[in-house]
Amino acid sequence: MEFITVEGLKKEYTIYEKKSFFRRDKRKVEALKGIDLTVKKGEFLGYVGPNGAGKSTTIKILTGIMTPSDGMVKVGEYVPYKDRKKYVKNIGVVFGQKTQMWWDLPVIDTYELLKGIYKVDEKKYKRQLEYLIDRLFLQDILKQPVRQLSLGQRMRAELGACMIHDPEILFLDEPTIGLDVVSKYKVVDFLQEINKQGKTIFLTTHDMKDIEKLCNEMLVLNHGDIVYKGKVEELKTVGELPIRVVAQVKRNGYDSLLNEIISKYSGEYNAEKSQLVLNLKNKKEISETAKTLFNNFDIDDFKVQEPSIEEVIKFIYTS
Ligand SMILES: Nc1ncnc2c1ncn2[C@@H]1O[C@H](COP(=O)(O)OP(=O)(O)O)[C@@H](O)[C@H]1O
Ligand SMILES: [Mg+2]
Known part of the structure; x- marks a missing residue:
């Protein structure tokens, strides 16, 4: 009612x-x-x-x-x-x-x-x-x-x-x-x-x-x-703001796999800090990327950052 x-x-x-x-x-x-x-x-x-x-x-x-x-x-x-x-x-x-x-x-x-x-x-x-x-x-x-x-x-x-x-x-x-x-x-x-x-x-x-x-x-x-x-x-899921994954990844020779992940999830790798940042489209991709990364690399840290409500609302106001 x-x-x-x-x-x-x-x-x-x-x-x-x-x-x-x-x-x-x-x-x-x-x-x-x-x-x-x-x-x-x-x-x-x-x-x-x-x-x-x-x-x-x-x-x-x-x-x-x-x-x-x-x-x-x-x-x-x-x-x-x-x-x-x-x-x-x-x-x-x-x-x-x-x-x-x-x-x-x-x-x-x-x-x-x-x-x-x-x-x-x-x-x-x-x-x-x-x-x-x-x-x-x-x-x-x-x-x-x-x-x-x-x-x-x-x-x-x-x-x-x-x-x-x-x-x-x-x-x-x-x-x-x-x-x-x-x-x-x-x-x-x-x-x-x-x-x-x-x-x-x-x-x-x-x-x-x-x-x-x-x-x-x-x-x-x-x-x-x-x-x-x-x-x-x-x-949080409207407005297509990415979910960020920030991970400490030691390179171990699987460069081609890392490059593949980077291009698939519009990411970046900072070699100096060994830091990988990925921009995911949805929550499902969190477990996908986590699995791939943990199975193939030495991961020291893995953080997921969802867009804040402030960010989403700012996005809505300006789009
Ligand atoms: N009494 C009023 N006379 C003329 N314009 C008004 C009056 N009250 C509000 N407005 C105008 O109407 C719009 C919406 O105002 P308001 O409802 O107070 O917004 P909000 O509470 O979201 O800040 C604004 O552009 C405001 O300037
Ligand atoms: Mg008011």
């Missing part, structure tokens, strides 16, 4: 540029060019793309803050921008770049207000609050005004805020941006836990490490178009 369905989603912004006192030019920006996507219940989706790709625009539409120019959007039984009032009770949203909490109020006061807004019953609220304090390490910051919090503390408080009403799905727009390693670890750990408990999570981030750690599915967006969708693991 699909939880989110998006078809042919378009968003166009009109920008007015002042050219002179008398002239204002109108220019259109196509932020989303007709994207399709689906997300299943319980999925942890990574939504990746360079600056300006249209990620935040997508999240704004999915959370009902913004109306699309064209296309169909459905989350659960709701059309977000139409059923906004009922819809927001079922979702949690965090925009990493700006706070949704009351700047001057202590964290706990924001939580109490949200409890009222979402009409969470007292018993459920108490239980949820206890859980969030424990898992997001909120005890020491509950009484502090939001404006006094460090970025890491604020982000944990924001995550708590979006979970007060225990929504089914979370939309997180760059929740780890600018966080130090420890703060990030706490956030990532928490997200992993609530996803295991069944929450559906739609996560936008720049950080491929977060995606690799957390997400099972991913979408790559570039200039308003989805350029990859599928499993995080499988992304």
Whole structure:
């Protein structure tokens, strides 16, 4: 069952540029060019793309803050921008770049207000609050005004805020941006836990490490178009980036065999370092080359280097 369905989603912004006192030019920006996507219940989706790709625009539409120019959007039984009032009770949203909490109020006061807004019953609220304090390490910051919090503390408080009403799905727009390693670890750990408990999570981030750690599915967006969708693991096999084999190989007279291997796997041999580098097309070739090399040569070291997700994504963006 699909939880989110998006078809042919378009968003166009009109920008007015002042050219002179008398002239204002109108220019259109196509932020989303007709994207399709689906997300299943319980999925942890990574939504990746360079600056300006249209990620935040997508999240704004999915959370009902913004109306699309064209296309169909459905989350659960709701059309977000139409059923906004009922819809927001079922979702949690965090925009990493700006706070949704009351700047001057202590964290706990924001939580109490949200409890009222979402009409969470007292018993459920108490239980949820206890859980969030424990898992997001909120005890020491509950009484502090939001404006006094460090970025890491604020982000944990924001995550708590979006979970007060225990929504089914979370939309997180760059929740780890600018966080130090420890703060990030706490956030990532928490997200992993609530996803295991069944929450559906739609996560936008720049950080491929977060995606690799957390997400099972991913979408790559570039200039308003989805350029990859599928499993995080499988992304590595698109784009035809080679898998590298780097081996220490002592020459032993089988020069012709070595040359054959080099030409077959577009490799190179550095005689000075006795280092052989091969560029393989797929995983199957790893065992092939390993067998040939170990059977015929003296091998001191054999390393396999798959392309990193960063490399693959850079390749997708530029091709
Ligand atoms: N309110 C707006 N008015 C005009 N243009 C906008 C507005 N918001 C975003 N854009 C433009 O739409 C494109 C996509 O932006 P955005 O969705 O914020 O991308 P991302 O979150 O991936 O960085 C960019 O070219 C951006 O400049
Ligand atoms: Mg953004």
